[in-house]
Amino acid sequence: MNSSDAPLDGLTVIERTQSVAGAYAGRLLSALGANTVLVEPPEGHRLRRQPPMLAENQSSLFAYLAAGKRSVSLDLRDPADQTHLTDLVCDADIYIDDFSSTERGHTTAPSTFRIEHPQLIYVSVRPYGMTGPKADWDGEEVTILHSTGEGYLLPNGLAYERHPNRAPIKIFGHFAEMQAGIAAVLGTLASLVSGVGQVIDVAIQDAVVALAAFGLQRFGDGSIEHRSARSFKYGGVLECADGYVELLTLEDRQWHGLVTLMGGPEWAADPALADGVGRGHHGAEINDRLRSWARTLKAADLVKAAQELNVPAAKYATPFEVLRDPHEVARGLFQQAFVPGFGDIDIVSAPFQIDGVVPRLNGGPPELPIRQAAIPADTSARGGLR
Template sequence: MMDEAVAPLLAGVTVVELSRGVAAGYAGRLLSTLGAETVLIEPPDGNPLRLEPPFLPPAGEASALFAFLAAGKRSVICDLETASGRAGLSALLATADVFIHDLGTDERAGLELDEQSLRARYPKLTDVSVLPFGAVGPKAGWQAEEINLIHASGEGFLLPNGLAAELFPDRPPLKVYGHFAEYQGGVVAALGALSALIGREHGGAESVDVSVQDAALAVGAFALQRFGDGSLEHRRTRSFKYGGVLECADGYVELLTLEERQWRGLVELMGRPDWMLDPALADQLERSRRGAEINRAVRAWAREQQTADIVARAQALGVPMAKYASPAEVLSGTHERARELFQPVKIPGGGSLPVLSAPLHVDGAALRLKAGPPRLGEHQHLITTSRHRDRSPIAAEAS
């Protein structure tokens, strides 16, 4: 458990988030979990992700996606089509440290939230724009959904691969389930905000422009590198020479053997069979050349193993291996419990449920969620509080 006497990393930092999509929402979520007070600006009918399936039982009204992304945030309604709504947002921005949003460039200009206007009115505010293709360049005005972004980044072209491509050779390129590319964009946006906050201490506030496509491109860095060398990867050839996904007697595991010591551990794990002791296989290049042959033997051996046993023995020998677990197994897993990855929070319409707090620790301690997702407009009083702090003409105008 985190020592409650230690202040969270971003204690005292205020983030205003105006998001409609996952990328900006995840950036705000990460900063909130790091200790910032993140205020989610919502229209009168709520953030559109509140209506995104799947919905949680028993009522079937609470979006699981929104519950995850909004956990720990505050909710304030600002109708930006009205003068009072815009004035309320202005009052919040006047006392904020970071403004995260996914407003299109035309929207920003119409609301006077473009980079130049923000810099003139809020000189200490870090502005983080998170758009599918960024706010600058020939594609700045383009809209995109997750399926467009996963393919625009090249990752979709390479899926399915490995065992899946072998089992289903006729399948077309597939999108990773969920919001893979958008989560990558959210991580980059959060890192950009943190970097700008650090830089503010030395050179003033900055604007951060994040392209989700660019963020997702970084995931396929090796494929891009090979493309630069003149080699185009394809999902039917993109796989480890041996290892990857293995079918066991009661499920599937993933095996990696990228280093020499990991190969030696695999030899021990498999009981030192004669074929693995062939002196020629001591050479990594020879193992690569004979990858298909090695994989046939490894797969035949794996099909007779139990996942829990093989993973425990592999990890003890320093062989990177993990089981493909069901959601229930993830929640009850020894590793997940030891790292306190999940925390029960109250979700309006969903009861008390475990929610992933953060995929990282700070100073060796798990991060804690401040609360579950907010009800729509639950923290409307924050506008009044901000107006008292900021007596700029715009804030006073709405008083």
């Protein structure tokens, strides 16, 4: 896909962020073809220093989130640089901001920008939203995730069985913030369709709560979910001889496929296991059988045989295996880009295709720019594709 074929080709995004959520929103808009310009303070974006590090001032997280973006350095404590930012926004279609009202200041407040740029789409991504009593509260991934109730349900399944006394934990990585970035992009796309400039107010907390539909439904039924009971009746994570797989059989045909996969053991013919309700009542017994059986097999062999019988199963792959997996290679999920100070690296292009075509990265992450007042016309200093 050439940039001219991308849906947002010709649109400019000015991104002034400090969080994963805001940066991910800019990253996805860039993948859709927008010219995304990152406004950094003189010392550089805070995520440049977020470990794990690839090189000095080059975080692997930043490399991913900033891939394909351009960058300018402005000190917004300086009135002249405030004016420069306003000039940049004059030519922009979308402005992304994740600062509190105190940090943001009057010059970049939504009310100011909306008066001066009525067609601008102003996107705010904050832990608890831009308005309300918690608008200026800060929040890291772990605190936001737990404020949604999701952390209360972790660990569960096999992890809870093995570590029942472990304190509540969080999902690995930046799950909550990336969900908010997606929500911000969906709001932005809806605004673009409407053709009217708008203010989009995304609360990271709300974005994660929206995913907890099942837990909220159970609460409406009078049940409160807990990690001790949040697991599949049988199946789920199974340990193999060389790793782990996830196996789930929700339909009768999938159960019968699993029985065939296991060689038709006698215990599976018990009339008590004839339907899903009966199997649910005997979930612990079935799991004992499944786990004993799975430990004798290699994960890849189990998954291959399961898929041939239409039994839903997938292997928990290592990062290296993900990069080299034939499925990911066929879809073009990873592309090589150049990271300044480090070299070539495989980076996820986009978590989607457009009309069956994988979006192409416009480059790797930008180098830390010198303090400047305009977007550099020469893009050769940016990380390039290889």
